[in-house]
Every structure is written in structure tokens, then in C-alpha cells.
Amino acid sequence: SAKEQEDLRMVECVLLIRDAQDKAAFAELFRHFAPRVKAFLIKSGSDASLAEECAQDVMATLWRKSHLFDPTRASVSTWVFTIARNRRIDMLRKQRRPEPDELTWGPESEPDAAEVLEFQQESTRLVQALSELPEKQRVLIQKAYFGDLSHSEIADQTGLPLGTIKSRIRLALEKLRHTMK
Amino acid sequence: MTNIKHHLNDALLISYAAGNLPEAFGLVVATHVSMCDDCRVRLEAFEAVGGAMLSGTSGDSATSEMEVDLDATLALIAQDPVDRKAPIRIKPGLFPTALQDYVGGDLDAVKWRPVGMGVRQAILPTSKDASVRLLHIPAGCAVPDHGHRGTELTLVLQGAFRDEFDRFGPGDLEIATEEDEHTPVAEAGVDCICLAATDAPLKFRGIIQRIAQPFLRI
Ligand SMILES: [Zn+2]
Ligand SMILES: [Zn+2]
Numbered sequence: 377s378a379k380e381q382e383d384l385r386m387v388e389c390v391l392l393i394r395d396a397q398d399k400a401a402f403a404e405l406f407r408h409f410a411p412r413v414k415a416f417l418i419k420s421g422s423d424a425s426l427a428e429e430c431a432q433d434v435m436a437t438l439w440r441k442s443h444l445f446d447p448t449r450a451s452v453s454t455w456v457f458t459i460a461r462n463r464r465i466d467m468l469r470k471q472r473r474p475e476p477d478e479l480t481w482g483p484e485s486e487p488d489a490a491e492v493l494e495f496q497q498e499s500t501r502l503v504q505a506l507s508e509l510p511e512k513q514r515v516l517i518q519k520a521y522f523g524d525l526s527h528s529e530i531a532d533q534t535g536l537p538l539g540t541i542k543s544r545i546r547l548a549l550e551k552l553r554h555t556m557k
Numbered sequence: 558m559t560n561i562k563h564h565l566n567d568a569l570l571i572s573y574a575a576g577n578l579p580e581a582f583g584l585v586v587a588t589h590v591s592m593c594d595d596c597r598v599r600l601e602a603f604e605a606v607g608g609a610m611l612s613g614t615s616g617d618s619a620t621s622e623m624e625v626d627l628d629a630t631l632a633l634i635a636q637d638p639v640d641r642k643a644p645i646r647i648k649p650g651l652f653p654t655a656l657q658d659y660v661g662g663d664l665d666a667v668k669w670r671p672v673g674m675g676v677r678q679a680i681l682p683t684s685k686d687a688s689v690r691l692l693h694i695p696a697g698c699a700v701p702d703h704g705h706r707g708t709e710l711t712l713v714l715q716g717a718f719r720d721e722f723d724r725f726g727p728g729d730l731e732i733a734t735e736e737d738e739h740t741p742v743a744e745a746g747v748d749c750i751c752l753a754a755t756d757a758p759l760k761f762r763g764i765i766q767r768i769a770q771p772f773l774r775i
């Protein structure tokens with residue numbers, strides 16, 4: 377599908393930045409994600425000028441951390457989302473964010489192309505599945521992520537369609553645990 | 558760790574994935590996830606939902622009107638093109654790295670203060686919307702009988718405790734809310750070390766404890 381091609385192209389762009397400091401690839405990534413990041417920040421309470429500053433910083437971080445992106449464990453949009461989220465906690469909420477112990481690939485291990493493809497396709501399917509949820513449920517999820525719904529306001533049974541993406545993530549983690557031994 | 562029976566719930570994982578959890582709760586989540594691959598998988602899946610929400614916002618007018626300055630961003634990159642921060646190393650010890658960062662070391666670096674009946678605690682510095690502490694409960698001892706005003710998360714790091722409902726061993730997380738009243742008792746054997754966060758003061762039932770409460774900052 378077109379969305380699938382677009383998502384795979386975004387992965388390619390990150391790898392081009394990592395391997396060749398490719399500015400055209402960065403511009404492509406930027407056109408796609410920078411407006412979304414800025415909109416996300418404004419939706420979650422930032423004013424326009426802070427959102428601009430923060431969005432620039434998030435996009436610059438993509439360049440600087442391109443070597444840390446693992447396409448068997450995250451789509452580019454998930455990676456961007458986590459960077460934007462952390463920046464938001466930092467700049468808007470002025471808090472520290474405690475992070476779980478990191479499990480990362482050693483710098484020399486290149487992820488398997490088939491695994492990358494499968495994971496990225498699964499991520500695209502998740503976007504599709506979420507867009508097909510009933511309006512009411514989707515609004516609630518949007519509020520939980522972009523608004524400030526507290527954990528006690530979020531129903532424990534979310535009914536999110538996470539089956540296959542979970543098994544992909546589990547596989548990637550098991551491999552990682554294995555290579556770390 | 559494979560024997561974990563009590564996990565984070567979806568609501569806590571989503572709030573943490575979305576970046577909306579008070580720092581004190583975030584520390585308990587990060588510590589549990591460091592010990593539990595099941596919850597790590599669920600957390601990454603909820604982060605994928607965040608990514609999907611970001612990716613799915615293409616059609617709305619709010620997004621298409623947004624412009625961000627590409628040249629200014631390229632200038633930022635030119636100033637500082639590589640991330641020079643050393644990758645975060647996993648520190649060996651009883652405590653996962655996130656917790657060690659708040660303590661300033663592992664178990665032997667904790668600055669304990671007595672809170673009565675043999676129980677000791679160390680409050681860790683976080684933002685004020687919730688608080689988090691380490692608790693040291695001698696084997697066989699009880700934590701005073703109490704109810705809760707908000708949400709209380711208790712994560713076992715060493716030893717085990719039981720209350721009226723269940724048993725909690727290393728890695729297990731108890732989630733208690735307004736309705737719950739319980740008396741946790743540390744099991745015999747090894748002393749129990751827990752990480753406990755709450756977004757409101759606990760309400761103790763005994764009158765003496767109620768008077769003492771402001772001083773103990775429980
Ligand atoms: Zn768990
Ligand atoms: Zn309690």
C-alpha cells in the first residue's frame with residue numbers, strides 16, 4: 377500500500393542520514409514529521425514559539441541519534457514520537473524522565489532486512505487498525521496520548537488492537553537478550 | 558526475571574508511554590520494566606500506538622498548517638552534528654540503573670531513616686505531584702495497617718511481603734487504590750526492600766500514627 381511504501385521510505389531516510397549524512401533525505405523526513413511534531417506539542421499545551429523551538433530540537437535529535445534507530449523494534453514514527461515525548465517532559469513539564477535499562481544492538485550488528493520489513497509492515501497495519509476503531513474510542517486514545525488524561529482516568533481495558541505488533545516486539549527482544557549473553 | 562506474577566496495568570503503561578505520569582510513578586514503571594520483559598513488550602507496543610497516532614494525523618488541518626523552519630534546524634545540526642553523550646551503561650547491582658541514578662548508587666548507598674517498628678525509609682527526590690521512597694522492612698515485620706487517598710504502587714526489589722490478598726516477591730508490583738486497605742507483612746527470611754510511590758498521603762488507621770504522619774512524610 378501507499379502508506380507502507382511511505383513508512384519504508386522513512387526508514388531508508390534515517391539510514392541515509394546515518395550512513396551518508398544525506399541532507400536531501402533529512403529534508404524529506406523533516407517535511408513529513410516536523411509539522412506533526414509541532415502539532416503534537418501544541419495539542420498537548422505548548423504555545424507556538426516553544427513548540428517551534430522544541431520541534432526543531434526534536435528533528436535535530438533525529439540526525440544526531442540516527443545511529444541508535446533500530447528498525448526491527450520501532451517504526452520511524454514511533455521513534456520520533458518517543459523523542460518528542462521526552463523533549464516535551466523536559467521543556468514543558470520540566471521533569472526528569474526515569475528510563476528503563478536500555479537494551480540496544482551493539483554498534484556492529486546490522487539488523488536483518490526481512491525482520492525490518494516484517495516489523496515495518498506490522499507498524500503500518502497498526503496505524504490502519506487504529507484508524508478503523510470506533511470514533512469514541514479513538515478520541516479517548518488521542519486524549520490519553522496528546523491530552524493529559526491521568527492514568528486513573530484511562531480505563532484499564534483499552535481494547536487496543538496490539539496482538540501481532542506485540543509478538544513482533546517480543547521476538548526482537550528475545551533475539552536481543554540472546555545476543556547480549 | 559521470570560517469576561513475576563503482578564504487573565503494571567495498561568493505564569499506567571499508556572500514561573508512561575505518553576509521558577503523562579508523575580515522575581515518582583515513572584520511576585516505579587521504569588524500574589519494573591527493567592526487571593520484566595512482559596511489561597517491556599507491552600510498553601513498546603503502547604509507544605507504537607503513540608507513533609501510529611503521530612503518523613495518522615496527516616489529514617487534519619491543524620497539522621497541514623504547521624510549518625517548522627528547516628534552515629534553522631540544519632543550522633542547529635551544523636553546530637553540533639553528533640550525539641556525544643556516552644550511551645547509558647547498565648549498572649550492575651540489585652537496583653536497575655534508573656533507580657541507582659536517583660539513589661546515587663546501589664543498596665549500600667541508600668540513606669535510610671527509621672520510621673518506627675523497625676521499618677526504615679529513604680525518600681527519593683522527584684517532582685512534587687507524587688512521592689516515591691525506598692522501604693526496608695525487616696523479615697517478619699508489618700507495615701502499619703493503612704488505607705490510601707490516591708494510588709499507591711509498591712514494587713518488591715528483594716525479599717517478599719504478603720497482605721490479606723496476595724503474595725509479592727521480587728519484581729512483583731502491587732497497585733492499591735482508594736478502596737483498598739491492607740496490612741503488608743514482610744516474609745520471614747530475608748529483609749524486604751520495596752520501592753513505593755503514592756500520589757497522596759496514606760491514611761493510617763491508628764491515632765498515634767495519624768499524629769506522627771506529617772513528621773514521617775509517609
Ligand atoms: Zn511486568
Ligand atoms: Zn498500601
